[in-house]
Amino acid sequence: MAKAKKRKDTKRNSFIKGISTNKNITEEHIGVYESIDYPLFSFKYLQEHSIRDCKDHKFFFDFLIRLRKLSELGWxxxxxxxxxxxxxxxxxxxxxxxxxxxxxxxxxxxxxVFRSNGNNTALVGLQIDKIFHVLFIETKHGDIYKHQ
Structure with a gap:
């Protein structure tokens, strides 16, 4: 019975490609990247300055919805x-x-800078090509940069 369930999950997730151990990048991989016209968000360099003390779960939920909307809009x-x-x-x-x-x-x-929520708090980073490298997420207006 467990095997049947495993097989069913595999079929359902068949669109997910496994991680390639081949270090060569094929034209297929490049074509997929070049066809993307929306932000790819990277949190590799995220600093904890403003988010460390934020206990507002709604802020983070709204932030994720904001990222989704930005991705839907495209560059x-x-x-x-x-x-x-x-x-x-x-x-x-x-x-x-x-x-x-x-x-x-x-x-x-x-x-x-993007707005991290509808309340004008900021998402600060650096856009390099299609990737937006997130450095800071402002949870309180004015925590990250001097607003004018």
């Missing part, structure tokens, strides 16, 4: 949207309140 719509809506703006690195991580080199003069 073209993000670029034409207002900055306090679903758009993105650039801010000078000097506006960042916590220390910027050392791996962000001095030649990077501006960081990129």
């Amino acid at each position: 073209n719509q993000i670029r034409t949207s207002a900055r306090h809506s679903f758009g993105m703006e650039k801010i000078p690195r000097e506006s960042i309140i916590p220390q910027i991580p050392n791996f962000i080199t001095p030649d990077v003069e501006e960081l990129h």
Whole structure:
């Protein structure tokens, strides 16, 4: 009986590809990446400054829904949207309140900002190609950068 259930789960999840042990990237892999026109969010470099003390579960739920909406819009719509809506703006690195991580080199003069929720708190990071590297998530207005 357990085997039947396992087989059923395998069929249901057949669209998930296994991790390739081959270190070569094929044209198929490149084609998939190039066809993506929405933000890919990376949290590898996320700093804990504002989120560490946040106990508001609704904030994090709303934040995830916001990321989903940004992914649905795609880069073209993000670029034409207002900055306090679903758009993105650039801010000078000097506006960042916590220390910027050392791996962000001095030649990077501006960081990129999305609104993390509908309440104008910020999601600060660096867009490189299709990937938005999240550095800070502002849970309280003004925790991460000096708003104007």
